[in-house]
Amino acid sequence: MPFVPHTGEQSDQMLSRMGVSRFRDLYDEIPDSLLKDEPPHILPGLDEAGVTRIARERAGRNEALLCFAGGGAYEHHIPAAIWDIASRGEFYSNYTPYQAEAAQGSLQLTYEYQTMIAGLTGMDVANASLYDGATAFAEACLMAVRCNKQSKSKRILVARSVHPAWRKVAHTLLSGQEIELIEAPMDASGRADFAPVDPESGGGFAALAVAVPNYLGGVPDIRAWRARADRARALLIVGFNPVSLGLLRPPGEWGADIVCGEGQPLGIPMSGGGPYLGLLACKSRYLRQMPGRLAGRTVDKAGKPAYVLTLQAREQHIRRSRATSNICTNQGLMVTAATIYMALLGGEGLRRVAAACHARACELVAALTAIRGVQRVFDAPFFHEDVLRLDRPVAPVLAALAEEGILGGIDVSGEYPELGHALLVCATEMRTSEEIGRYASTLRELMGRNLQSLGSAPCIDASDPL
Amino acid sequence: MGQHTRLIFDVSRPGRRAHAQMPAGEGAGPSVLPAELIRHRAAPLPEVSELDVVRHYTRLSQLNFSIDTNSYPLGSCTMKYNPRACHRLASLPGFLDVHPGAPEASYQGLLECLYELQDMLGAVTGMEAITLAPMAGAQGEFAGVAMFKAYHHAREDYGRDEIIVPDAAHGTNPATAAMCGLKVREIATGTNGDIELDALDQALGPRTAGIMLTNPSTLGVFERRILEISKRVHAAGGLLYYDGANLNALLGRVLPGDMGFDAVHLNLHKTFSTPHGGGGPGAGAVGVASALKPFLPVPYVEKAEGAYRWQTDSPHSIGRLAANGGNIGVLLRAWVYLRMLGREGLQRVADHAVLNANYLALRLAEEGFDLAYPERRAGHEFVISLKPLRDETGVTAADFAKAMLDEGFHAPTVYFPLLVPECLLIEPTETESPEALDALIDAMVRVRDAALSDPEAVRSAPHRMPIRRPDEVLAARKPDLAYAPALRRD
Numbered sequence: 005m006p007f008v009p010h011t012g013e014q015s016d017q018m019l020s021r022m023g024v025s026r027f028r029d030l031y032d033e034i035p036d037s038l039l040k041d042e043p044p045h046i047l048p049g050l051d052e053a054g055v056t057r058i059a060r061e062r063a064g065r066n067e068a069l070l071c072f073a074g075g076g077a078y079e080h081h082i083p084a085a086i087w088d089i090a091s092r093g094e095f096y097s098n099y100t101p102y103q104a105e106a107a108q109g110s111l112q113l114t115y116e117y118q119t120m121i122a123g124l125t126g127m128d129v130a131n132a133s134l135y136d137g138a139t140a141f142a143e144a145c146l147m148a149v150r151c152n153k154q155s156k157s158k159r160i161l162v163a164r165s166v167h168p169a170w171r172k173v174a175h176t177l178l179s180g181q182e183i184e185l186i187e188a189p190m191d192a193s194g195r196a197d198f199a200p201v202d203p204e205s206g207g208g209f210a211a212l213a214v215a216v217p218n219y220l221g222g223v224p225d226i227r228a229w230r231a232r233a234d235r236a237r238a239l240l241i242v243g244f245n246p247v248s249l250g251l252l253r254p255p256g257e258w259g260a261d262i263v264c265g266e267g268q269p270l271g272i273p274m275s276g277g278g279p280y281l282g283l284l285a286c287k288s289r290y291l292r293q294m295p296g297r298l299a300g301r302t303v304d305k306a307g308k309p310a311y312v313l314t315l316q317a318r319e320q321h322i323r324r325s326r327a328t329s330n331i332c333t334n335q336g337l338m339v340t341a342a343t344i345y346m347a348l349l350g351g352e353g354l355r356r357v358a359a360a361c362h363a364r365a366c367e368l369v370a371a372l373t374a375i376r377g378v379q380r381v382f383d384a385p386f387f388h389e390d391v392l393r394l395d396r397p398v399a400p401v402l403a404a405l406a407e408e409g410i411l412g413g414i415d416v417s418g419e420y421p422e423l424g425h426a427l428l429v430c431a432t433e434m435r436t437s438e439e440i441g442r443y444a445s446t447l448r449e450l451m452g453r454n455l456q457s458l459g460s461a462p463c464i465d466a467s468d469p470l
Numbered sequence: 471m472g473q474h475t476r477l478i479f480d481v482s483r484p485g486r487r488a489h490a491q492m493p494a495g496e497g498a499g500p501s502v503l504p505a506e507l508i509r510h511r512a513a514p515l516p517e518v519s520e521l522d523v524v525r526h527y528t529r530l531s532q533l534n535f536s537i538d539t540n541s542y543p544l545g546s547c548t549m550k551y552n553p554r555a556c557h558r559l560a561s562l563p564g565f566l567d568v569h570p571g572a573p574e575a576s577y578q579g580l581l582e583c584l585y586e587l588q589d590m591l592g593a594v595t596g597m598e599a600i601t602l603a604p605m606a607g608a609q610g611e612f613a614g615v616a617m618f619k620a621y622h623h624a625r626e627d628y629g630r631d632e633i634i635v636p637d638a639a640h641g642t643n644p645a646t647a648a649m650c651g652l653k654v655r656e657i658a659t660g661t662n663g664d665i666e667l668d669a670l671d672q673a674l675g676p677r678t679a680g681i682m683l684t685n686p687s688t689l690g691v692f693e694r695r696i697l698e699i700s701k702r703v704h705a706a707g708g709l710l711y712y713d714g715a716n717l718n719a720l721l722g723r724v725l726p727g728d729m730g731f732d733a734v735h736l737n738l739h740k741t742f743s744t745p746h747g748g749g750g751p752g753a754g755a756v757g758v759a760s761a762l763k764p765f766l767p768v769p770y771v772e773k774a775e776g777a778y779r780w781q782t783d784s785p786h787s788i789g790r791l792a793a794n795g796g797n798i799g800v801l802l803r804a805w806v807y808l809r810m811l812g813r814e815g816l817q818r819v820a821d822h823a824v825l826n827a828n829y830l831a832l833r834l835a836e837e838g839f840d841l842a843y844p845e846r847r848a849g850h851e852f853v854i855s856l857k858p859l860r861d862e863t864g865v866t867a868a869d870f871a872k873a874m875l876d877e878g879f880h881a882p883t884v885y886f887p888l889l890v891p892e893c894l895l896i897e898p899t900e901t902e903s904p905e906a907l908d909a910l911i912d913a914m915v916r917v918r919d920a921a922l923s924d925p926e927a928v929r930s931a932p933h934r935m936p937i938r939r940p941d942e943v944l945a946a947r948k949p950d951l952a953y954a955p956a957l958r959r960d
Contacts, residue, residue: 006815007551007743008822009903015822018829018904027821030828031723033692033847038729043722044593047586049812052555059806062579063564073571076793083491085524087561093538094531097552099880100749104942105935106540106875108475109533110748116478119952123514129951132749135605138793169793176767176789180616180650223507253509266793276580277570277794278605279751291949297749301953302945305930309475310940315949320608320645321886325654330645333606333739337747340527347478347523348488351512356493363499370500385503406573414571433493 006049069411070439072368074389074430075219076137076167077277078269080247080357081434083348086271090340100297100336104312110336111311114299117343124249124346124354125263126256127285132297132313133335134282137243137266138173141166141213143284143295143329144241144264145174148211149183150293150328151261154237157208158183163196165218166243168419183210190422194222194382198232209236211262215243216255220416220428221365221389222382223252230259246270246283246342248387250354251362262286271345272338281338292318295329360433361388364440368431371444377451381423389430391416391423394451398427401450408446475936478516478526479956488520514956533936534748535880541906543830545851545883545895546640546688548718548740555810556743556803565802570794574779580798581778585771587755587805594816595714595734596727597757601770603796607715610735610754611646611682614711616788617733617758617765618680619650621709624765624786630679630707636665638689638887640713643682652679659889663691663843670702678708685712685729686719686849688887689842690827690895700730709733709762717741718823718899719850722816732759741819742804753800767791822900823850826907830898833911839918842890851897853890860892865921865928867892872939873920873931877913 010018024030031039050058071079090096094109101107101114114132121130134140145160160178162171164187175185186209191197196214212233217223226242233240241262242255247269255263267281268274286294292315300314320327349357365388372378377395394401398415405412413429420426431440518526535542542549568577588600604610615633622630632655633647644654657669670681681703685693693699700710712731718741720726726734738744739752746752758766768787769780780795811819831852835841842853856867871881871894883895898907921928932938 006811006818006822007553007901008818009901010822010825014904015825018825022825022828022832027817027825030821030824030847031692033694034724035694035697038697038724040723040725043813043816044596044725046590046593046813046816047809049815050809052553052810055555055806055809056559058809059559059562059583060564062582063559063562065579066564066568067576068564068567069569069572069576071569071572073569075571077570079567079569081491081493083488083520085520089524089527089531091557092528092531094534094536095748096536096557096745097538098534098536098748099542099544099547099549099746103535103871103875103881104940105872105932105937106535106880107533107748108936109530112475112477112533113527113530115951115953119477119479119956120515122952123957129949135609135751135797136793138790139605139609167793169790172790173792176616176791177612177649179789180619180652182651223503225504225507249509249513251503251508253507254513257509273566273799274569275566276568276577276798277796278792279797279799280793291951298949298951300945301950302941304940305938308937310937312940312942312945314942314945314951317946320641322641323645324641325644325648327641327645327648330608330612330642330649331606332608332640332642333737333746333752334750335747336749336751337745338751340748344523344527347516347518347526348491348520349515350487350517351515352487352517353492354515355509355512356495359499359501360493360495362501362503366500366502385507387503403573406576411569411572411576 069406069409071411072429072431072443073411073414075414075428076266077274078432079274079434080269080432082271082273085348086341086344089344090337095337095340101313104310108311111299113343114339115301115311117339118299120343120346121283121285124246124254125244125285126254127263128288129291130285131294132299133339134284134296134331135335136278136280136282138170140264140282140284141170141243142174142177144262145178145183145211147293147295148239148241148262151290152210152239155208155210157210159186159207159209160211160213161186161188161201161209162213163188163218164190165194165220165222166213166215167219194220194384195224209238211239211241213241217245217248217387220391221386223385223387226258247354247358247361250358262290267338267342270342272341279335279338281335281342293328294318296331296334357433364431364433364435365389367437368429368440371440372429372447375444375448375451381426388432389428392427392429393423394425394427396425398425404450405446410443410446412443477953478518479953481518481522481526482516484517486517486519488523490520540878540880541902541910542880543882543896543898543910544880545897546715548897548899550743550899551901552743552745553807556806559806560799560802578778581771583805584801585773585778587801588771590808591736591755592757594721595757596725597734598760599763599766600755600757601766602755602801603767603769603791604735604754604756605792605797606750606752607735607737607754608642608646609791610756611642611713612649613756613767613788613791614733614735615646615650615652617762618709620765620788621762622679629676632677633679634673634681636683638687638889639682639684640688640715643713663687663689663846664694665699667695670699674702674706674708678706680709680711682711682713684716686716690849690852691843691846692849696729715740716849719820721820723820727759733762738800738804743807744800744803751797751800753797769795819900826898826900826902827851830896830907834914837911837915842893851895853893853895855890856892856894859918859921863921863925865925867894869929869931870917873917873928874913876932876934877917879910879913
């Protein structure tokens with residue numbers, strides 16, 4: 005059921021105008037051995053009602069679990085207006101705004117978005133988006149190596165508490181250019197331990213990278229990072245969560261050079277993991293090394309304000325192999341959603357959302373750590389997530405919670421074996437006290453069972469993971 | 471336009487709120503955050519009502535062209551209709567509410583769709599395995615080239631550090647090769663639009679990691695000696711990468727695998743009708759021949775014992791490209807599209823895309839426009855050159871494009887491919903009716919006639935759009951990328 009409007013008669017007339025009698029003849033420059041008369045084997049076509057039936061059945065089979073998981077994707081309230089507007093055909097089905105006169109809406113919106121992200125982070129300029137938080141982090145690392153003229157180093161020192169997927173993606177995207185990520189391990193309080201990797205020694209570093217809040221929920225004071233970056237003549241990259249910045253001091257005030265983040269919390273559904281939104285901002289002195297599109301404000305021939313894509317000489321369609329990145333398509337529609345979200349919430353709304361998330365998370369952590377066999381891993385400030393240590397392996401506990409309709413968090417013991425049986429839990433403004441109570445009572449009941457009944461051996465030593 | 475160009479920051483009034491969006495309780499509650507970590511003053515975002523927001527962004531939307539409102543004969547971009555069903559069904563709460571950290575057993579319905587999509591994309595490309603992880607064409611290209619490198623290294627062949635790219639290629643191709651740490655070797659296209667085999671032979675050698683090709687090429691013509699090219703590249707020890715940007719010309723008629731390609735990326739936002747969204751998100755699914763399967767980026771969906779799961783454990787993989795499994799919502803839209811299209815619909819897409827392009831090319835040639843490759847059959851797009859018109863009137867391709875906007879048509883792609891002077895690259899897609907094509911031809915003839923009779927009017931176009939031509943030089947010389955009054959830090 006393709007969306008072809010031609011009547012049979014029209015197609016025939018057009019073919020005969022072309023001097024051919026059948027469609028196959030339109031491929032007369034293609035070697036016969038390559039041309040297929042029979043289409044490849046995929047399922048037969050469905051009408052809209054038919055595909056709707058299947059999609060509903062499958063979507064309906066997905067279970068809605070009560071969500072206490074974060075780790076880079078967060079369940080926030082998404083105001084109704086956001087996707088009503090973002091789904092308008094004029095936003096949904098328009099093209100990259102290369103023809104500025106035909107895309108002033110998207111261009112002005114992008115300029116507003118860049119302004120909002122700059123304001124939120126305390127940075128000078130933001131770009132028009134990258135794919136997701138992980139690729140934004142990778143691009144921040146690549147950018148830092150290009151920007152740092154004082155250091156010849158192609159190494160980046162990254163805190164181990166930065167999202168594991170961000171580090172993996174960065175490794176994938178950086179290794180081609182022989183840029184190396186060196187991990188700074190965590191000390192017992194979750195802070196970076198610089199002793200094994202002194203930034204000032206050895207070959208030096210192009211940049212130091214840390215996240216606030218970090219993957220494990222912690223909100224480190226990063227003044228020490230700034231000081232070490234200065235001494236090592238390295239740039240400071242700071243990862244951030246945009247909702248947390250309703251409440252937390254922005255990375256610009258800590259002296260960050262480049263900041264990157266996952267924009268999903270700004271009105272974008274969790275959607276199984278994407279599409280999300282890569283946030284990137286920097287100090288203006290690094291602007292020319294920024295990857296991706298930038299919307300700029302200028303005037304038209306009549307002197308009226310106008311918006312355009314600008315500084316395109318950085319990009320692949322102009323600079324080709326010397327471009328700052330190969331990115332072309334970005335996450336424009338997610339930018340539309342995030343902009344509307346930030347406009348609706350404003351600074352005060354975002355502060356309240358962030359404060360509510362934090363309060364709910366404090367309540368959650370207090371409720372769960374009141375259970376025997378559950379304790380906090382770090383005695384350090386957190387935003388809306390915290391990592392807890394169980395007295396037994398996490399996976400069977402999470403499986404048992406899922407049986408009760410609860411997504412109890414993320415098992416991070418595989419990524420962070422040094423933390424023991426570690427469970428990352430999260431509460432956003434969406435969680436009510438009743439729901440937190442339901443999680444706590446379910447977990448208490450599970451933890452009260454004998455360990456074997458959860459299908460696992462007891463933990464050997466949970467008291468001292470380091 | 472008046473108020474339309476006001477910024478949301480100018481609508482802002484201190485103390486105004488979209489009250490329904492404010493969480494109750496003033497955000498008070500327990501806290502473990504030390505005071506020095508707290509922001510002193512609220513983030514400098516607009517202070518507006520919900521109606522302010524709805525009206526502002528609705529008005530902004532009305533300043534855009536879009537497929538839903540205008541024809542987009544934009545070469546190389548495949549701006550076909552984005553079926554509303556794809557959006558509606560991908561937006562079912564059962565899909566949107568899935569947390570990526572949820573147990574796979576809780577979202578088998580979603581994984582089943584993705585698995586089916588992998589299968590269908592494998593069938594239409596003739597590739598052994600598919601990953602849906604790349605979030606755009608450029609990421610798909612990265613995956614492909616990185617896999618080529620990994621493949622050679624796994625064979626302890628470390629000298630292959632060059633990627634061959636035709637001069638007509640998309641800019642992402644050379645940019646990707648550079649990102650992968652490979653050198654780009656450009657080869658010339660012959661006057662008939664095919665690659666020069668001599669130039670290819672000169673470029674091929676023990677340093678060849680592979681070649682990146684679009685077929686039909688960005689000139690809109692099918693590379694007729696593709697089988698010979700693939701034979702020579704393989705004989706030299708290199709691999710072939712298919713940039714799937716132009717697959718719409720071949721869908722269901724020719725499989726990239728049959729042409730000898732070892733890796734393929736598909737722009738789902740082109741051939742498979744997912745929306746462009748003002749620049750994204752897209753998706754760049756990648757398919758590979760069996761020799762490259764061990765290197766596929768993770769994760770991809772596997773089926774074992776009747777259940778679907780993400781495969782992340784693949785020791786030779788080039789690694790991860792996305793924080794999660796890719797642009798899932800975009801993938802679901804492509805799944806809906808392909809399920810509606812079905813087997814019998816595949817060839818209809820390519821057939822009518824090619825029919826429309828050839829019809830347009832023929833009619834425009836009859837009207838006196840210069841086809842860049844008049845002796846060649848067009849694929850799903852074709853190039854015309856306005857050089858004669860410019861020489862006669864001073865009206866450039868850019869001017870012509872701006873005047874097309876006044877006619878209500880999005881401009882064709884201009885100045886790409888770089889080989890053809892003053893070119894327009896025109897791609898109608900299969901979803902435009904013959905009547906819409908005739909209207910496009912009439913508009914192009916009107917603009918051409920205006921260029922001949924009153925060139926200044928065309929050189930100063932557009933006249934009926936929300937803005938006149940913007941000063942791009944000023945924009946680049948004095949970059950204004952954030953609204954300073956909104957950021958004033960007291």
